[in-house]
Amino acid sequence: MEKPKKLRVALLSSPGLGHLIPVIELGKCLVADHGFEATVFVLPLQASRAEAEIIKSAMTPKLLDIVELPPPDLSASGLCQDAAMTMRLVVMMREARPAFRSALEAMEAWPDVLIVDMFGAEYLCIGDELGIPKYVFVPSNAWFLALFIYSPALDKEVKGEYVDRTEPLEIPGCKPLRPEDVVDAMLDRSDQQYHEYVQGAGKILTGDGILLNAWEDLQAETLSALRNEEFLGRVVNGPVYTAGPLTRPVRPAGLGKELLEWLDKQPSESVMFVSFGSGGTMSAEQQVELAWGLELSQQRFIWVLRQPTVKALDGSFFDVGKGDAGDEVLSFLPSGFTAHTRGIGFILPSWASQVEILSHPSVGGFLSHCGWNSTLESIVNGVPMIAWPLYAEQRLNATLLTEEIGVAVRPKVLPSKKIVGREEIEKLVRTIMVEKEGHTLRDRVRDLKSSAQKAMARGGSSYESLCKMKEDCQMRIRQIKKAH
Numbered sequence: 018m019e020k021p022k023k024l025r026v027a028l029l030s031s032p033g034l035g036h037l038i039p040v041i042e043l044g045k046c047l048v049a050d051h052g053f054e055a056t057v058f059v060l061p062l063q064a065s066r067a068e069a070e071i072i073k074s075a076m077t078p079k080l081l082d083i084v085e086l087p088p089p090d091l092s093a094s095g096l097c098q099d100a101a102m103t104m105r106l107v108v109m110m111r112e113a114r115p116a117f118r119s120a121l122e123a124m125e126a127w128p129d130v131l132i133v134d135m136f137g138a139e140y141l142c143i144g145d146e147l148g149i150p151k152y153v154f155v156p157s158n159a160w161f162l163a164l165f166i167y168s169p170a171l172d173k174e175v176k177g178e179y180v181d182r183t184e185p186l187e188i189p190g191c192k193p194l195r196p197e198d199v200v201d202a203m204l205d206r207s208d209q210q211y212h213e214y215v216q217g218a219g220k221i222l223t224g225d226g227i228l229l230n231a232w233e234d235l236q237a238e239t240l241s242a243l244r245n246e247e248f249l250g251r252v253v254n255g256p257v258y259t260a261g262p263l264t265r266p267v268r269p270a271g272l273g274k275e276l277l278e279w280l281d282k283q284p285s286e287s288v289m290f291v292s293f294g295s296g297g298t299m300s301a302e303q304q305v306e307l308a309w310g311l312e313l314s315q316q317r318f319i320w321v322l323r324q325p326t327v328k329a330l331d332g333s334f335f336d337v338g339k340g341d342a343g344d345e346v347l348s349f350l351p352s353g354f355t356a357h358t359r360g361i362g363f364i365l366p367s368w369a370s371q372v373e374i375l376s377h378p379s380v381g382g383f384l385s386h387c388g389w390n391s392t393l394e395s396i397v398n399g400v401p402m403i404a405w406p407l408y409a410e411q412r413l414n415a416t417l418l419t420e421e422i423g424v425a426v427r428p429k430v431l432p433s434k435k436i437v438g439r440e441e442i443e444k445l446v447r448t449i450m451v452e453k454e455g456h457t458l459r460d461r462v463r464d465l466k467s468s469a470q471k472a473m474a475r476g477g478s479s480y481e482s483l484c485k486m487k488e489d490c491q492m493r494i495r496q497i498k499k500a501h
């Protein structure tokens with residue numbers, strides 16, 4: 018008897034490693050655990066070594082196909098040079114539609130299912146044109162999703178800027194959100210990116226379901242609010258599936274020889290890893306305070322160091338990883354820092370093998386910008402965090418990690434200077450690495466690590482959720498066939 022044909026899913030990632038990495042992992046998971054065939058379409062942010070490495074490592078073992086779309090021509094798009102990140106992503110995705118259509122046409126056969134990430138909601142209609150089920154993958158958590166899909170309602174309810182409010186924003190069934198924790202796109206309601214964001218929220222609801230990079234036990238209450246018939250259930254067309262935590266696997270030879278040798282020599286859980294994602298940068302003044310804080314803490318550390326910026330905190334998002342910053346980044350450190358921390362600290366210019374570092378037994382803390390991938394990578398390795406949010410939805414993530422999930426501490430900003438002072442950094446590094454509070458956070462994150470493993474294993478909540486998503490696909494395909 019002939020084997021039933023496998024469903025082929027086309028996954029589209031928007032630009033940026035924070036999207037590309039989890040979209041590839043979702044594709045791999047659908048192939049390895051759920052019997053799909055997958056093609057991932059990638060819209061590169063830039064030709065960076067990091068991006069090329071991620072794509073290359075995703076091909077061994079080769080579970081899926083990866084198609085790189087040509088960079089879109091933005092000359093007629095009206096996008097200004099200094100446009101905010103959300104705006105740039107939205108416009109790049111919009112302008113890449115013809116390239117995606119051509120790439121689909123070049124496939125041997127049309128895909129059976131389409132999954133686009135959250136900036137690709139405008140592609141859902143392609144699913145309709147092809148007569149196939151279509152889903153949206155939100156590479157973030159349930160609280161973020163609730164804020165995102167409730168933003169059109171907030172837009173109607175709230176007058177003036179969200180950040181000027183004194184009361185938290187109420188999202189039914191969810192923890193109220195402090196105004197200062199809104200995502201970057203909601204900080205200025207007169208900015209075009211705000212309108213794109215709110216419209217995008219409406220568009221993702223036209224899909225057949227939403228997949229999240231989270232799991233049931235992590236955010237049970239918020240997930241139940243999202244699915245509640247009385248509230249979001251009315252606006253969310255299809256179900257919300259939990260697919261996570263989807264994180265990059267550790268590559269056996271991922272760490273350089275020198276770093277591996279150094280890490281191997283350090284005591285267990287004694288090293289603080291300091292990194293701000295694929296695009297995080299800080300002012301020169303803040304970077305100097307951070308250097309001082311690390312030195313004063315007298316704790317071991319690995320620091321992914323970037324050139325400071327005077328622009329927005331995500332100012333280098335589109336530049337990081339393009340070239341390879343060399344030792345010149347060291348010139349931005351206080352004089353004597355490298356000499357004083359020799360043997361205690363390890364500086365990596367610009368980019369690091371993050372999952373490999375976090376999985377090393379000598380690493381015991383992560384000072385992170387709270388990007389959702391970094392957050393999950395910390396949790397699945399049982400590493401407590403210092404939550405230092407910079408941009409996008411990271412302030413919300415930081416609040417979630419410190420006040421709800423209980424795996425992080427958050428630094429206080431000096432109101433006079435709007436930076437985190439060296440004493441505060443010293444204190445929090447010691448809290449994680451030495452103090453009793455650090456042990457409590459470590460116990461909690463270890464519990465979460467095992468709950469994450471259970472969720473992803475056969476029979477676990479995320480595994481079962483993706484089984485349901487597959488059944489939903491099959492049911493929709495049958496219905497579409499019947500209707501024709």
Ligand code: UDP
Pocket residue numbers: 033034035036038265292293294295296297321367368369370371372387388389390391392394
């Ligand atoms: N990353 C890495 N090395 C670096 C910086 C980032 O491997 O030096 C990876 C990190 O492991 C994560 C992704 O890039 O998987 C960043 O995603 P995240 O959501 O944490 O933050 P974003 O960069 O999107 O702000």
